[in-house]
Amino acid sequence: xxxxxxxxxxxxxxxxxxxxxxxxxxxxxxxxxxxxxxxxxxxxxxxxxxxxxxxxxxxxxxxxxxxxxxxxxxxxxxxxxxxxxxxxxxxxxxxxxxxxxxxxxxxxxxxxxxxxxxxxxxxxxxxxxxxxxxxxxxxxxxxxxxxxxxxxxxxxxxxxxxxxxxxxxxxxxxxxxxxxxxxxxxxxxxxxxxxxxxxxxxxxxxxxxxxxxxxxxxxxxxxxxxxxxxxxxxxxxxxxxxxxxxxxxxxxxxxxxxxxxxxxxxxxxxxxxxxxxxxxxxxxxxxxxxxxxxxxxxxxxxxxxxxxxxxxxxxxxxxxxxxxxxxx
Amino acid sequence: xxxxxxxxxxxxxxxxxxxxxxxxxxxxxxxxxxxxxxxxxxxxxxxxxxxxxxxxxxxxxxxxxxxxxxxxxxxxxxxxxxxxxxxxxxxxxxxxxxxxxxxxxxxxxxxxxxxxxxxxxxxxxxxxxxxxxxxxxxxxxxxxxxxxxxxxxxxxxxxxxxxxxxx
Numbered sequence: 001x002x003x004x005x006x007x008x009x010x011x012x013x014x015x016x017x018x019x020x021x022x023x024x025x026x027x028x029x030x031x032x033x034x035x036x037x038x039x040x041x042x043x044x045x046x047x048x049x050x051x052x053x054x055x056x057x058x059x060x061x062x063x064x065x066x067x068x069x070x071x072x073x074x075x076x077x078x079x080x081x082x083x084x085x086x087x088x089x090x091x092x093x094x095x096x097x098x099x100x101x102x103x104x105x106x107x108x109x110x111x112x113x114x115x116x117x118x119x120x121x122x123x124x125x126x127x128x129x130x131x132x133x134x135x136x137x138x139x140x141x142x143x144x145x146x147x148x149x150x151x152x153x154x155x156x157x158x159x160x161x162x163x164x165x166x167x168x169x170x171x172x173x174x175x176x177x178x179x180x181x182x183x184x185x186x187x188x189x190x191x192x193x194x195x196x197x198x199x200x201x202x203x204x205x206x207x208x209x210x211x212x213x214x215x216x217x218x219x220x221x222x223x224x225x226x227x228x229x230x231x232x233x234x235x236x237x238x239x240x241x242x243x244x245x246x247x248x249x250x251x252x253x254x255x256x257x258x259x260x261x262x263x264x265x266x267x268x269x270x271x272x273x274x275x276x277x278x279x280x281x282x283x284x285x286x287x288x289x290x291x292x293x294x295x296x297x298x299x300x301x302x303x304x305x306x307x308x309x310x311x312x313x314x315x316x317x318x319x320x321x322x323x324x325x326x327x328x
Numbered sequence: 329x330x331x332x333x334x335x336x337x338x339x340x341x342x343x344x345x346x347x348x349x350x351x352x353x354x355x356x357x358x359x360x361x362x363x364x365x366x367x368x369x370x371x372x373x374x375x376x377x378x379x380x381x382x383x384x385x386x387x388x389x390x391x392x393x394x395x396x397x398x399x400x401x402x403x404x405x406x407x408x409x410x411x412x413x414x415x416x417x418x419x420x421x422x423x424x425x426x427x428x429x430x431x432x433x434x435x436x437x438x439x440x441x442x443x444x445x446x447x448x449x450x451x452x453x454x455x456x457x458x459x460x461x462x463x464x465x466x467x468x469x470x471x472x473x474x475x476x477x478x479x480x481x482x483x484x485x486x487x488x489x490x491x492x493x494x495x
Contacts, residue, residue, distance in 0.1 A: 008400070021394050029493060050384070070423055109349075111487065115423060134373050154451045155399075160403065160457070161405060161455070161457050163457075164457060181333070182335070184332045184333070184335060185333070185456075186333050186453075187451075187452075187453070188478075189451065190453040190454075191449060191450045191451070191456065192448065192449040193446065193448050194446050194447050194448070194449075195444055195446035196441075196443065196446045199417075199443075199446050202445055203417065203445060203446050203448055204456070204457040204459075205415075205448045205454055205456040205457065206454070206455060207448060207453050207454050207455075208407060208453050208454065208455040209452065209453025210453065213335075221462065224401075225405045225457075225477060227384065227401060227402060227403055227404065227405065227477050227478060227479065228383075228384065230381070230384035230477060230479070232405065232477055249381075252379045252380055252381065254363070254378075254379070254388070254475070255346070256337070256339050256360045257335050257336060258335060258336050259336075259346070264353070271352065272351045272352060273351055273352055273353040274348055274349060274350050274351055274352075274353045274355075274358070275348070275349040275351070276346070276347075276348050277347055277348075278346045278351070279336070279343070279344050279345060279346040280336055280338035280344075281336070281338035281343045281345070281363045281364040281365070282346045282360065282361070282362050282363075283359070283360065283362065283363060283379055283386070283396075284348070284358045284359065285358055285359045285360075285379070286358070287357045287358070298333060299333075299472075305379055305381070305386060307381040307382060307384055308359065308383065309391040312382075321382075324356075325379070325381060326356075326380055326486075328356055328489045328494075
């Protein structure tokens, strides 16, 4: 039997707006009706509460994801898969040159527990940080209840493939996944299966596009099929990716429907590199030395393809592997 | 005012490729291609890699007519991006050659000798498991496109210079 040691989260009493403040090492976090304030020994930063909670939600749900999760151009986290760096200004050329940047490393359990409590305390009733702007209430105002059901929703991680017996199930009206308003025209037909006797449970096939049309959330890659370390993580996108993702490995995008625009920057300095416009059928790699943020005018289906090999970050950072996927 | 949204998928006959606008980078680093464009220029059932991450690949396959029987030492996943594809599945028998490489799929000389598992008729957006231990054959009456999640094998075609945006 294994047990998890309790983690001591450092937080204060509710302020005049009803929100607790939190401390992680020398970082301090607080919020009021509209804004979140982050302070560290050499500086301070302010973000919209709405933007901060959307970024925080993804960092928590993704367990700090692959590489860097920039909440904006100043604050973010770096996943070392067991520990996590929390930084301010470290990946911002101006902050670094002014020596105003700051970074601390924490056990994943501590920063995860702190971020979870912060998200729980600062998310009001009616605001869903995973939802598209048109499909949720406001993040602003004085403290008003919570939205625990939304911020702790199940994240799909198929062991083999969605729809395989005993694996993640399909989405239906009956299990709370109606077709999204932007995907009402997506066919909902399922594949026709003709199993031979004795193989009724071994033919596995499902309508991925219908499955995605029923996603309740945006910008949340979730595993639907697994081939070794090769993970298909499709997601539906609307409005703006609430984080700027800095890669520690090559990541691939395959556009399944509609259009996305990616702003690509240098991972470490933030200087502009490229703009990638992707339409249905387009495939693009994100090299391991960039960061990217997506824009979706209409809800779109994107297949994010990841290689989960834990050796990749060290192989790339040590120069044993290139930061690009192919060399001509 | 109400608005009706139209979801735009692609097909061999109708796709609109995007692009990379370079500010300060080399476009080849993004290996930008389009699966419909690649499949349009491919032979039936040619396995052209459009994504590669070490040993793992995503292949664009033009489905047209009947493929050979293939098998792999691991699961593979076929996502139909255009058209309708019948996927026939059959267990390998003890005398079948089976997988010949550590990764990826290889062709068999004929149909496997194990019991038939059945068939799946898959349309656009349908994803099908091609399970380890079985062989599979594709059949398409009209040209279609399959996106295959697999590992690089002896028949994976790598022709990046022909398919990606270079300037």
